[in-house]
Amino acid sequence: MIKKTLTVAGSDASGGAGIQADLKTFQEYGTFGFTAVTCIVTMDPDNNWAHNVTNISPEIVRNQLKTIFSAGPVDAMKTGMLGTIEAINHTREFIDIHQQKNIVIDPVMACKGTDELLQPENVAELKKRLIPLATVVTPNLLEAGILSELGTLTSVDDMIAAAKKIKDLGPETVVVKGGKAFHSDQAVDVFFDGKDVTVLKSKKIPTHNNHGAGCTFAAAVTAGLAKGMTPQTAVETAKQFVTAAIKNGVDIYPYVGHIWHGAYNEAEKRMTKN
Numbered sequence: 001m002i003k004k005t006l007t008v009a010g011s012d013a014s015g016g017a018g019i020q021a022d023l024k025t026f027q028e029y030g031t032f033g034f035t036a037v038t039c040i041v042t043m044d045p046d047n048n049w050a051h052n053v054t055n056i057s058p059e060i061v062r063n064q065l066k067t068i069f070s071a072g073p074v075d076a077m078k079t080g081m082l083g084t085i086e087a088i089n090h091t092r093e094f095i096d097i098h099q100q101k102n103i104v105i106d107p108v109m110a111c112k113g114t115d116e117l118l119q120p121e122n123v124a125e126l127k128k129r130l131i132p133l134a135t136v137v138t139p140n141l142l143e144a145g146i147l148s149e150l151g152t153l154t155s156v157d158d159m160i161a162a163a164k165k166i167k168d169l170g171p172e173t174v175v176v177k178g179g180k181a182f183h184s185d186q187a188v189d190v191f192f193d194g195k196d197v198t199v200l201k202s203k204k205i206p207t208h209n210n211h212g213a214g215c216t217f218a219a220a221v222t223a224g225l226a227k228g229m230t231p232q233t234a235v236e237t238a239k240q241f242v243t244a245a246i247k248n249g250v251d252i253y254p255y256v257g258h259i260w261h262g263a264y265n266e267a268e269k270r271m272t273k274n
């Protein structure tokens, strides 16, 4: 049976992050993607690509969730940018009613290229209402510093300390993504399951084509869980998926560089042919 995946997230009009990244990734994993849109992010080409977030009314977010969950729980779900505190609470409400399992919380707080928090008022609610239910929570370096209250993280030891503090909020596992922000020639992510720490490393690809890498990574973890992978295997596979997507990024846009979600499967196909 085809597995059902859900993203509760924002729409990225530039096409590379948010629900656009999630759906492309769900499809590449061979799962059937559903979406509840929480906000729409637009970028202004006349004003230095400034981001603007328009929230969808909480009632419409709730109606989308009602539509999706009318067929019962999905095989796995993720959240990204959530828009409003009410949307966070509606998401929690449906998780509780349907005893939803396999939940990935990507605590999106900022877009690439800026440390400006887009929806700071949501952080406390996210911490209290959604992160404790996560099978995997996937903060980037900035978000991990905020969630752990450890501030700026500059070393792998800092990332491990942050992962451990975030684990205390209640999720089953934590991945702190060093990714693009961590100063190293390696893309370092730290996985913690409450017992063991695994440091995932790959060569950092020298590119600006990394818009949506975090959403794609979290969506890949979600689809992996839907297909029955353990959290650790889902995270390790997602790392390979996103690395291939970044390596094969596409220069189709002047402002942000897009990653190519088809890359991992194309490479696999080539390997099977050879």
Ligand SMILES: Nc1ncnc2c1ncn2[C@@H]1O[C@H](COP(=O)(O)OP(=O)(O)O)[C@@H](O)[C@H]1O
Binding pocket: 112, 139, 140, 141, 177, 178, 179, 180, 181, 187, 188, 189, 202, 203, 204, 205, 206, 207, 210, 212, 213, 214, 215, 217, 239, 242, 243, 246
């Ligand atoms: N330049 C890069 N080369 C290789 N991997 C990268 C690069 N940038 C990000 N990644 C990887 O992509 C994933 C998403 O990380 P990151 O870009 O930091 O997240 P976010 O988009 O949420 O800020 C992580 O697994 C990270 O290690």
Ligand SMILES: Cc1ncc(COP(=O)(O)O)c(C=O)c1O
Binding pocket: 009, 010, 011, 012, 013, 017, 018, 019, 041, 080, 081, 108, 110, 111, 112, 210, 211, 212, 213, 214, 215, 216
């Ligand atoms: C709707 C939406 N969600 C999430 C993000 C964050 O993207 P990422 O962290 O994957 O680069 C963005 C960035 O533009 C966005 O527009």
Ligand SMILES: [Mg+2]
Binding pocket: 108, 109, 140, 214, 215
């Ligand atoms: Mg992100």
